Amino acid sequence: MMMPADLETDAARLRDEMARALAEDGSLGDPAWRAAVETVPRHRFVPGFFLPADERNAQGLTVWEPVTSELDYGRWLAAAYSDTTLITQFDGDEPDWKNPAVRHGGAPTSSSTLPSLVVRMWRDADVQEGHTVLEIGTGTGYSTALACARLGSADVTSIEVDPHRLEQAANELYGCGYTPTLAVADGLYGYWPEARFDRIVAACSFRAVPQALLAQTRSGGKILLTLSGWLYGYARVLLTVSEDGTAEGQLLPGTVSFMTARTHAAPAFGNPAHWAAGLPDKPRAARYSPERITAATEEAFHLRFLAQSALPHVQMVTVGGAVHLVDVVTGSAATLTLHNGTWDVREGGPVKLWTRVERLLDAYDAADRPGAETFTLHVDDGGQYLRQPELPSLPLPRP
Secondary structure, eight states: OOOOTTHHHHHHHHHHHHHHHHHHTTSOOSHHHHHHHHHSOHHHHOSEEEEEOSSOOTTSOOEEEEEETTTOHHHHHHHHTSSOOEEEEETTBOOOTTSOOOEESOOEEEEEOOHHHHHHHHHHTTOOTTOOEEEEOOTTSHHHHHHHHHHOGGGEEEEESOHHHHHHHHHHHHHTTOOOEEEEOOGGGOOGGGOOEEEEEEEEEESSOOHHHHHTEEEEEEEEEEEOOTTOOOEEEEEEEOTTSOEEEEEEOSOOOOOBOGGGOOOOOOOHHHHHHTSOSOOEEOSSOTHHHHSSSHHHHHHHHHHHHHSTTEEEEEETTEEEEEETTTOOEEEEEEETTEEEEEEESSSOHHHHHHHHHHHHHHTTOOOGGGOEEEEETTEEEEEETTEEEEEOOOO
16 A cells, blocks of 8 residues: 555644643643644654554464554554554564564564653653753654654763664654664663763663663752563652762652563573472462452552562463462572462472562551552662661662
8 A cells, every 4th residue: 555645644633633632631731742742753653563453362372463554554643643552573573564474472672652651751750951861762763752852852862772773763763853862772881972961761671770870860860760570560760869879769650661671681481380390299378369469450560569579580470370480599489379269379499489478468568558659769889779668678689
């Protein structure tokens, strides 16, 4: 299918509609950010992406359908101007958008984040005129373009670990007239050539705050990033950096997740059955269901992050109804199984994994279930600690 002659007209209309909808739901309170959303042509940054089909395949995997202007112009343009995250890459493999194929399952490794969250991130970081900004994770370049439209290209630096992805983003950014500083670099180490920054905003998540980012932020500057881990718990934090190089800030409310920085991704741990084979034969009754940290609720989302902080090297997988926890550092493991409506647990190794989760849940319930915004993250040379007045301190893993 050829590109319609009135593409830019259609795009401008849909862009205005998207901006109006975002303003109505409270995502675009700042007129300057609304003007950026109304200006930046998102469709230029997403020539191809994947959307999930209505049904999974025979193996239960999500079927991802490629969407381009040539395959379905209307669907492509409507999605480009919807408040939706558009997956552009799986497992680090760049698609051939001239001949795209359907995907079955896979781990997303690049995307164009939903516009409301992009603007929310810039807004939550308190980005203002005159600030120098480092964006970690250029991705498609759409978020970078919004920052350039709002602040001016001279004050924006954006880095991306994937060279092909950065090349594609650079082509579109420059084609639209935006000229930020761009570089292929690992966000774990920031970008020294342009430091120091007033604001650092990460569009990927980290297990702990990279020390290089503290050193690259001016005194009084702020770092907004998402913390994640191997249980796939997430929390956002806005840190203020002090003159002595330490930083502190509150966790932000809400349920936001970003793809993990590739250097912080969870390692493969093998066959869960091998881990379970070494556990004691006799189980005990679990005092909490694993659903306390796996349910599709905001509280469970928050609890999974806290459990992850208590067990920073643990992964969890469900196979045949059994929930397995494995710790690749200590060799500890636990398996929870459901019998007649109650959960049993078997634990082995130097750390009793589910026992530690139970103790955390005990303390959390006793403290009247404090929300994310009651937690403060403190970062210094001695480590990184989550603190809450009613709960024990929780260390993050060494970055």
